[in-house]
Amino acid sequence: MKIIDSTLKPQFASIFDVEAIRAEFPILKLQVENKPLVYLDNAASSQMPQPVIDRLVRYQTSQHANINRGVHYLSETATAEYEDSRRKLQRFINAGEDREVIFTSGTTDSINLVMHGYGRKFIGVGDEIILTTLEHHSNIVPWQMLAEEKGAKIRVVPINDAGELLIDEYEGLFNERTKFVGVLHVSNALGTINPIKQMIAFAHARGVPVLIDGAQAAPHMRVDVQDLDCDFYTFSGHKMCGPTGIGILYGKAELLERMQPFKGGGDMIMSVTFEKTTYNSIPHKFEAGTPPIAAAIGLGAAVDYLSAIGMDAIAAYELELLNYATEQMSHMPGVRIIGTAPMKTAVVSFEVKGVHPHDIGTLLNQEGVAVRTGHHCVQPVMLRLKVPATTRASFAFYNTMAEVDTFIAGIRTVQKFFT
Amino acid sequence: MNSKSLYQEVILDHNKKPRNYGALDHASHYAVGHNPLCGDHLDIALNLEGEHIASIAFQGESCAICKASASMMTTVVKGKTRADAETLIKEFRDMATGTLNLDAEHHLGRLTVFAGVRDLPTRVKCAILPWHTLHAALNSVTTTSTEAEDDPMHAAIGDA
Ligand SMILES: Cc1ncc(COP(=O)(O)O)c(C=O)c1O
Numbered sequence: 162m163k164i165i166d167s168t169l170k171p172q173f174a175s176i177f178d179v180e181a182i183r184a185e186f187p188i189l190k191l192q193v194e195n196k197p198l199v200y201l202d203n204a205a206s207s208q209m210p211q212p213v214i215d216r217l218v219r220y221q222t223s224q225h226a227n228i229n230r231g232v233h234y235l236s237e238t239a240t241a242e243y244e245d246s247r248r249k250l251q252r253f254i255n256a257g258e259d260r261e262v263i264f265t266s267g268t269t270d271s272i273n274l275v276m277h278g279y280g281r282k283f284i285g286v287g288d289e290i291i292l293t294t295l296e297h298h299s300n301i302v303p304w305q306m307l308a309e310e311k312g313a314k315i316r317v318v319p320i321n322d323a324g325e326l327l328i329d330e331y332e333g334l335f336n337e338r339t340k341f342v343g344v345l346h347v348s349n350a351l352g353t354i355n356p357i358k359q360m361i362a363f364a365h366a367r368g369v370p371v372l373i374d375g376a377q378a379a380p381h382m383r384v385d386v387q388d389l390d391c392d393f394y395t396f397s398g399h400k401m402c403g404p405t406g407i408g409i410l411y412g413k414a415e416l417l418e419r420m421q422p423f424k425g426g427g428d429m430i431m432s433v434t435f436e437k438t439t440y441n442s443i444p445h446k447f448e449a450g451t452p453p454i455a456a457a458i459g460l461g462a463a464v465d466y467l468s469a470i471g472m473d474a475i476a477a478y479e480l481e482l483l484n485y486a487t488e489q490m491s492h493m494p495g496v497r498i499i500g501t502a503p504m505k506t507a508v509v510s511f512e513v514k515g516v517h518p519h520d521i522g523t524l525l526n527q528e529g530v531a532v533r534t535g536h537h538c539v540q541p542v543m544l545r546l547k548v549p550a551t552t553r554a555s556f557a558f559y560n561t562m563a564e565v566d567t568f569i570a571g572i573r574t575v576q577k578f579f580t
Numbered sequence: 581m582n583s584k585s586l587y588q589e590v591i592l593d594h595n596k597k598p599r600n601y602g603a604l605d606h607a608s609h610y611a612v613g614h615n616p617l618c619g620d621h622l623d624i625a626l627n628l629e630g631e632h633i634a635s636i637a638f639q640g641e642s643c644a645i646c647k648a649s650a651s652m653m654t655t656v657v658k659g660k661t662r663a664d665a666e667t668l669i670k671e672f673r674d675m676a677t678g679t680l681n682l683d684a685e686h687h688l689g690r691l692t693v694f695a696g697v698r699d700l701p702t703r704v705k706c707a708i709l710p711w712h713t714l715h716a717a718l719n720s721v722t723t724t725s726t727e728a729e730d731d732p733m734h735a736a737i738g739d740a
Contacts, residue, residue: 519645550619
């Protein structure tokens, strides 16, 4: 791992104007327990900057009507803004066409859509689905439901003690029954960045499509779905400065066209009689009913905001935060970092000897520091690494080196308290 | 409230040196309790002689609040009747969820150090888990949970 010498001032941090960025996030001015909020739970959900809040207000105060229906001014405006947002998301992940970008309610919804639309149609008895130990429950449970329904089988890629996927084992799992691969781009619990491009290429050489759960990658690095050549890519708006209730499923057009719809209803049809319904073309085939229009437009504003800062700049700055926190924590007696892959996003899961994560979380909150404690919806990872639960600090580009210091001081306070 | 004030001396002490911690040979009643939200679990074994709890022990993986609650619970219910234990279970639960009037008559004694959890909604379940599990053990339900459907007290703490 590239560790910055803590005596050196982080180089990039000085040119990345984090104070100017923080000024745009009203919630960061909050006091918790009479201390300034230090928000380190970004992997669970991120905060929203004023331009995105303003966009939601503008939509709601001057542009709202239902889309794809009326011929009146507001409906046309809302439809145009909604579709404009789709194109912003298309550019954000460099999808080839805008119809390959489907608005869903979030990552969980996106994965369920693929399970129903693709899995139920193309995966049958005796077929095998490859997942990894690192998967979030949302990329496990839908496939288990499918496997149970169809009599298919789930094969799991193991990890090493550092929290990295064992790629040889992954490759060894393939056989003629392998019909699908689901893998997360970045681990929410450990921060591991998986070598998905290589994994996708290996699967494609055997004719197997791959779904990438990008919930923890899209907010933190540049994603290029054409370069990755993934078949599906999923992420959630609320983890990348956007609203809740909105997310994306990217899918290759040729696959989306062959898939069956997930939900039935209005907007997803071409014509309906009681004898026969003809489905609409993609992406509308997968967007039944009135979508969360405001949230979709808000997510468009969020990716505009992130792109203006620059995903590469965000990734570089967050790496400095990670290295700074890692460097300090690796010298603290009684503190053990869980997840030490060389390629990580700014997530630090850790244990403090003799102190349960719940107690750490409650006491850090006393210092104004918000962290996540528990199993992080990845019980298989916890089981494999033999930790019942961890405390997780997850950073965003609006966090500062000074906040890392507050967090570290908070851990010291917790340790003192329990000795 | 200040959450540090919940972690009073007595709670920290029971966390560090839990009483009645370990397994119990030839238990007549036994139950395992789970808190699926955090993965914590604890088991309680006891021996009923007639209507009295003659011996009781607990073990498991849990936070300080849960462990101290279990430890103090075992010291308090040992020697009590099953009916007295059930009264304490109800009173403790009501205290933790904020529905018990602490000024009215009750039997909790020093267990009132846990009264503060009512202001920390995410921690209420940690304090209650041992009591749930004791209830399950007394009724010979062998697993309990703070979440699952088979939780006999689920409704009671559902919105805690
Ligand atoms: C890796 C990963 N996948 C999926 C999800 C589920 O996302 P959502 O709850 O927004 O559907 C999360 C959220 O925690 C996640 O971190």
